[in-house]
Amino acid sequence: MEEKKTYTKQHTLLVATDCIVFGFDQGLLKLLVFKRRIAPLVGNWSLIGSFVNKDESVTDAAMRILVQFTGLQDIFLEELKVYSKVDRDYGDRCISIAQYALIRIDDYNEELVEKHGAKWFSFDELPRLVLDHNDMVADALEGIRIKARRRPIGLELLPEKFTIPQLQSLYEAIYQRPLDNRNFRKKLLSFGLLVKLDEKDKTTSKKGAFLYTFDYDKYKVLEESGFDFFL
Amino acid sequence: MEEKKTYTKQHTLLVATDCIVFGFDQGLLKLLVFKRRIAPLVGNWSLIGSFVNKDESVTDAAMRILVQFTGLQDIFLEELKVYSKVDRDYGDRCISIAQYALIRIDDYNEELVEKHGAKWFSFDELPRLVLDHNDMVADALEGIRIKARRRPIGLELLPEKFTIPQLQSLYEAIYQRPLDNRNFRKKLLSFGLLVKLDEKDKTTSKKGAFLYTFDYDKYKVLEESGFDFFL
DNA sequence: GCAAAAGTGTTCTCGTTACACCCATGC
DNA sequence: GCATGGGTGTAACGAGAACACTTTTGC
Numbered sequence: 001m002e003e004k005k006t007y008t009k010q011h012t013l014l015v016a017t018d019c020i021v022f023g024f025d026q027g028l029l030k031l032l033v034f035k036r037r038i039a040p041l042v043g044n045w046s047l048i049g050s051f052v053n054k055d056e057s058v059t060d061a062a063m064r065i066l067v068q069f070t071g072l073q074d075i076f077l078e079e080l081k082v083y084s085k086v087d088r089d090y091g092d093r094c095i096s097i098a099q100y101a102l103i104r105i106d107d108y109n110e111e112l113v114e115k116h117g118a119k120w121f122s123f124d125e126l127p128r129l130v131l132d133h134n135d136m137v138a139d140a141l142e143g144i145r146i147k148a149r150r151r152p153i154g155l156e157l158l159p160e161k162f163t164i165p166q167l168q169s170l171y172e173a174i175y176q177r178p179l180d181n182r183n184f185r186k187k188l189l190s191f192g193l194l195v196k197l198d199e200k201d202k203t204t205s206k207k208g209a210f211l212y213t214f215d216y217d218k219y220k221v222l223e224e225s226g227f228d229f230f231l
Numbered sequence: 232m233e234e235k236k237t238y239t240k241q242h243t244l245l246v247a248t249d250c251i252v253f254g255f256d257q258g259l260l261k262l263l264v265f266k267r268r269i270a271p272l273v274g275n276w277s278l279i280g281s282f283v284n285k286d287e288s289v290t291d292a293a294m295r296i297l298v299q300f301t302g303l304q305d306i307f308l309e310e311l312k313v314y315s316k317v318d319r320d321y322g323d324r325c326i327s328i329a330q331y332a333l334i335r336i337d338d339y340n341e342e343l344v345e346k347h348g349a350k351w352f353s354f355d356e357l358p359r360l361v362l363d364h365n366d367m368v369a370d371a372l373e374g375i376r377i378k379a380r381r382r383p384i385g386l387e388l389l390p391e392k393f394t395i396p397q398l399q400s401l402y403e404a405i406y407q408r409p410l411d412n413r414n415f416r417k418k419l420l421s422f423g424l425l426v427k428l429d430e431k432d433k434t435t436s437k438k439g440a441f442l443y444t445f446d447y448d449k450y451k452v453l454e455e456s457g458f459d460f461f462l
Numbered sequence: 463g464c465a466a467a468a469g470t471g472t473t474c475t476c477g478t479t480a481c482a483c484c485c486a487t488g489c
Numbered sequence: 490g491c492a493t494g495g496g497t498g499t500a501a502c503g504a505g506a507a508c509a510c511t512t513t514t515g516c
Binding site for chain 3: 163164165181182185186204205206207208209210
């Protein structure tokens with residue numbers, strides 16, 4: 001391994017990344033956590049995380065563990081913030097870059113998740129996590145609320161084909177308040193970014209709800225010109 | 232020094248923080264940069280930065296160098312994002328946590344600034360900076376624009392007593408577009424967060440403009456209950 | 463036929479925008 | 490007295506909020 005050592009007299013630190021993995025299922029926002037496998041605190045619930053290796057960026061590290069735990073590639077991932085208090089980790093001085101990931105629960109590889117001792121919890125049943133991970137979760141929820149007001153990140157939590165009532169229920173979960181279905185639908189469709197399909201999803205009602213897809217290409221164009229999504 | 236070494240087999244990394252230091256003067260947004268003093272790239276323009284030491288948080292490190300360069304305590308500082316591409320630093324593998332700082336130019340200690348070879352540049356005259364620092368600046372500008380829509384961070388760039396035309400001119404600089412003065416004033420005052428003083432600032436006009444202060448206590452209360460500042 | 467969720471329009475309110483003139487003062 | 494920047498009000502418009510009933514279909 002090449003070692004340039006230009007900045008010789010400087011201290012190096014342990015750098016970790018922890019992922020707040022959001023999912024959405026049955027009208028509830030969920031979080032993926034797992035049982036920690038390294039000392040100290042072995043066996044306690046923890047966010048999914050890893051140390052950052054010499055040859056990878058922080059994003060690389062996060063993607064690596066997300067694939068490991070969920071089997072999914074191309075997950076939506078965004079930086080939340082850095083946790084660097086000197087005494088935040090009982091094990092050793094270590095900073096952690098928290099990132100949140102949004103994944104489509106119906107896609108994830110159940111087997112992998114279970115093999116790693118991971119588990120989905122809904123927010124109100126979330127157990128006590130190790131270190132400052134509960135703070136990270138709280139900050140992440142705040143973060144996606146703010147972000148959701150400007151970008152259609154909610155869609156990352158739904159299958160490619162989704163219904164409008166599904167989407168509404170998701171936003172109700174994110175904002176923790178009921179939304180008027182007529183107004184929601186009106187505003188949503190006014191963007192002209194949803195493509196109505198000829199299929200219906202009949203799993204939640206007898207009548208069935210039409211499925212839609214999101215026109216990402218069209219959105220990209222709007223985004224460039226400073227367009228803000230959503231309420 | 233205590234060394235717990237719990238996470239033994241892990242790699243450690245160099246961790247730096249770079250500060251995008253904004254000021255506002257003469258209707259122009261400005262940036263404080265300085266001539267780099269360590270190899271490689273000695274003598275090139277660089278953001279103000281430092282490595283993070285073992286016994287300090289990232290914020291501590293930033294505050295340390297801000298005091299050093301400006302002599303100012305209690306500077307507004309907020310994390311921007313982490314730059315961690317493997318090859319981003321020619322010197323050695325090193326991640327940097329970029330933070331933006333907002334300071335009141337009229338307060339800063341000119342002597343200290345000059346002693347460190349630092350200099351204020353306005354945006355359009357900003358030179359090429361080392362490494363990925365120009366990217367950081369661009370991201371920071373985007374960041375304060377978004378933030379300014381929700382929080383009164385602009386005030387951190389003005390003296391404690393300021394006039395409404397000053398504030399307007401600041402927001403025009405941040406958003407890079409002219410604002411209507413009647414509408415600006417109306418909305419601003421509608422929050423009931425400005426306290427009109429009996430003094431006028433006569434430096435910019437013969438008539439003089441009334442000075443105001445911001446009611447931070449009242450704002451704190453509103454902020455708690457989910458209040459959003461500004462356009 | 464009835465329960466349960468999907469889908470549909472209109473009105474009202476309030477905030478945003480557009481717009482032009484007088485005021486105070488130093489020179 | 491005039492040039493310069495500070496300060497003021499109103500009307501038109503559009504987006505957001507409030508609000509209730511019909512449709513479809515499985516059972």
